[in-house]
Amino acid sequence: xxxxxxxxxxxxxxxxxxxxxxxxxxxxxxxxxxxxxxxxxxxxxxxxxxxxxxxxxxxxxxxxxxxxxxxxxxxxxxxxxxxxxxxxxxxxxxxxxxxxxxxxxxxxxxxxxxxxxxxxxxxxxxxxxxxxxxxxxxxxxxxxxxxxxxxxxxxxxxxxxxxxxxxx
Amino acid sequence: xxxxxxxxxxxxxxxxxxxxxxxxxxxxxxxxxxxxxxxxxxxxxxxxxxxxxxxxxxxxxxxxxxxxxxxxxxxxxxxxxxxxxxxxxxxxxxxxxxxxxxxxxxxxxxxxxxxxxxxxxxxxxxxxxxxxxxxxxxxxxxxxxxxxxxxxxxxxxxxxxxxxxxxxxxxxxxxxxxxxxxxxxxxxxxxxxxxxxxxxxxxxxxxxxxxxxxxxxxxxxxxxxxxxxxxxxxxxxxxxxxxxxxxxxxxxxxxxxxxxxxxxxxxxxxxxxxxxxxxxxxx
Numbered sequence: 001x002x003x004x005x006x007x008x009x010x011x012x013x014x015x016x017x018x019x020x021x022x023x024x025x026x027x028x029x030x031x032x033x034x035x036x037x038x039x040x041x042x043x044x045x046x047x048x049x050x051x052x053x054x055x056x057x058x059x060x061x062x063x064x065x066x067x068x069x070x071x072x073x074x075x076x077x078x079x080x081x082x083x084x085x086x087x088x089x090x091x092x093x094x095x096x097x098x099x100x101x102x103x104x105x106x107x108x109x110x111x112x113x114x115x116x117x118x119x120x121x122x123x124x125x126x127x128x129x130x131x132x133x134x135x136x137x138x139x140x141x142x143x144x145x146x147x148x149x150x151x152x153x154x155x156x157x158x159x160x161x162x163x164x165x166x167x168x
Numbered sequence: 169x170x171x172x173x174x175x176x177x178x179x180x181x182x183x184x185x186x187x188x189x190x191x192x193x194x195x196x197x198x199x200x201x202x203x204x205x206x207x208x209x210x211x212x213x214x215x216x217x218x219x220x221x222x223x224x225x226x227x228x229x230x231x232x233x234x235x236x237x238x239x240x241x242x243x244x245x246x247x248x249x250x251x252x253x254x255x256x257x258x259x260x261x262x263x264x265x266x267x268x269x270x271x272x273x274x275x276x277x278x279x280x281x282x283x284x285x286x287x288x289x290x291x292x293x294x295x296x297x298x299x300x301x302x303x304x305x306x307x308x309x310x311x312x313x314x315x316x317x318x319x320x321x322x323x324x325x326x327x328x329x330x331x332x333x334x335x336x337x338x339x340x341x342x343x344x345x346x347x348x349x350x351x352x353x354x355x356x357x358x359x360x361x362x363x364x365x366x367x368x369x370x371x372x373x374x375x376x377x378x379x380x381x382x383x384x385x386x387x388x389x390x391x392x393x394x395x396x397x398x399x400x401x402x403x404x405x406x407x408x409x410x411x412x413x414x415x416x417x418x419x420x421x422x423x424x425x426x427x428x429x430x431x432x433x434x435x436x437x438x439x440x441x442x443x444x445x446x447x448x449x450x451x
Contacts, residue, residue, distance in 0.1 A: 009171055029174035029217065030207070052205045053272055054358060065245070065274045071204045072275070075174050076219055119271065140357030141269025 014078040018043070019087030027074040034058045034069040037084060045085035045114045049143075056142030059115035060084050066122040085114035088121075097121050100159035101152070108146035116142050120156045129160050169207055176219040180305070183220055183332060188307040191329040194218050198241055199275030201268075202284045226279070226334060229253060234340050240279025240333040244291070245270065247278060256340060259347025259366050260294040266351045267291070269358055279333045282318070285325045285389070292319070292390030293366035294349055296382035298338045306331045319389035343370040343378050348445045352437060354428055361385045362429045365441040369449040376400045381445075385428075386421040386438050393420050396442075405450055413446070414439035 011026040018041060027036060037043045037060070049057030051070050058070040061083035088095035097117050100106070107113050116139070123130060123138040130138065135156050136149075144152060177183045187194055195214030197203045198221040206212040220226060226241030229250040236256055238247070247253050247264040254261045267273055267290045281291045282302070292315070300315040304327060315336075318325050327333070338344070347368040353359025364384035370377040379400050381393040396416040403409050423434035 010173070012174060029172055030169045032169075032204075051208065053201055053268075056269070056271060059271055062274075066271045067274050068201075068271050071199075071201050071272075073174065073200060073204075073217070073219070076176065076200070076221060078176065079222075122270065137357075138270055141271050 012075045012078075014075060016077045016079065017081040019083055025074070029073070029075055031074040032070055033060070033072040033074050033077055033082070036074045037069060037082075043084050043086050047111050047114060049111070049115075054141075054143070055112070056115040056119060057112055059118045059142065061118060061122070064125075066119050083118075085117060088117070095121070096162065097124075097156075097159050100155040100162065104151050104155035104158055106148065106151040106155035108144070108148045112142060112144045112146075116144070116152055120152075120159070123156065124160055130156075132157065170210060170212075172207070172214065173216045174219065175216065176222060178222060180220075180223060180225055180332075180334065183218060183223070184305060184307045184330075186216075186218055187330045187332060190216050190218075196220055196283070196332055198277040198280050199243065199272075201272050201276045202280065202286075220332075221277075231256070231340070236338040236340055238278055238336040238338070240277065240335055242278050244268075244273035244276050244278065244281075248273065255345075257294070257298055257338060257344055257347070259297060259344070259349050259368055260291065262347070262349035263290050263294045263351070263364075263366065266349070278336060282315070282336075283325065283327065283333055285319050285321075285323050287322055287387060287389055288361045288364070288385040289390055290351065290361065290364065290384065293364050293382035293384045294347070295336065295338075296390060296392045297347065297366045297368045297380040298344055299341075299380070301337045302333050303335045303337060304331045305334045310334075312337075316392050321388050343368050343380070346370065346449055348448045350441055350445055350448075352441060360428065363423075363434055363437055363441055365438075365445050367442075367445040367449060369446070371405065371450060375402055375404050377402070381417075381442070383417075383421060383438060383441070386423045386434050388422065388424075391421065393417060395420050410443055410446060414442055417442045 015024050037046050047057040049055035053068050053071045058068050059066050060069045063080050119142050135153050194216040197217050226239045228239040229252050230237045231252050244264050244267045281289045295315050302313045349366045351364045352362045363386050366382045369379045379397050384390050399416050418435050418439045421438045423431045425431040
């Protein structure tokens, strides 16, 4: 940020795994995980939405649990495993949830989609056959500003019913 | 974003030593779900963030013969997943289930929600009715603070600069099992509450044997409604009693108006929330 250059700031060495690959990095104390992902690792699938934990666009898995990367300090992921939307496909084979979103046209502008898919995968891990109400309740923190919720709920249901959801 | 220093501690002892040296310069963080928005808004004066999220000894839910202990670093998700919380302190389980959304619940901790001391803190009213006691530690020793004496104003607590909450203790009274939490927000999900109520109730022969009531977002602090409780005790349950108690509730709350609701509305709706919770526990 302009006017905030501080040359004395001490960088922190961290080690983490990103989509299965071990990485080491030197981060500033105030670096957010999302900035490291997008700007340093060029994993731009994770989106920056509200920046205050209201929208869910920046959802990633931290040690297999969905968290918000805009509210996670990069320094705090030392020793942990991160999975982003880019880490779901195996080669050219998409994750079943990605397939379900495509098949059910659950994507409009696409900005919320990575977060939606990750949270939806977490839901099916906890509850493999959720009702529509349970889907809506779990997905409550992921906002779609195109308001394409009907197809998103349909896609998650289809994925659950297809029995294709495998843990990543 | 402002610059700050960052230390991630692996032990409680290390945190206490750093707090002793840095005092108010340091801010303990775990999930960061409150602190990072403060930093972005430049509302946080602390120069050192002290991360405690990797300290295993602060993350547990345990039960002894007559008490339940919750580590301060326990996440809201871990509360939901705890059989002990669901069975013995269901009112807290209900609040955890309505807390923000699953992603935030994976980060936010019970100790953080209390230390932040928002009048709208969702875990405060249930813990107030469970008569929770906080164990607070500094390098010089330990002390216990009943939660009802912990909050002194919005974002203000009796916690000293060199102290941290290490656990929350709940006496395992039978009344704790019959609890209800209701949250009123401007929307169904991800809402900061307009008002919340937590209640535990024990009824004997259609009379109120014991009751504890607490509300959030209707006073400068999460509020235990002792006067209404006293009024209700040993009275026979009837529609007239509920009507009178609604008035007591409205007298006891001290709401302000803000972007979410006016003071008048909060006072009015406090009575309605009381009625809903009381009916739910007596029907």
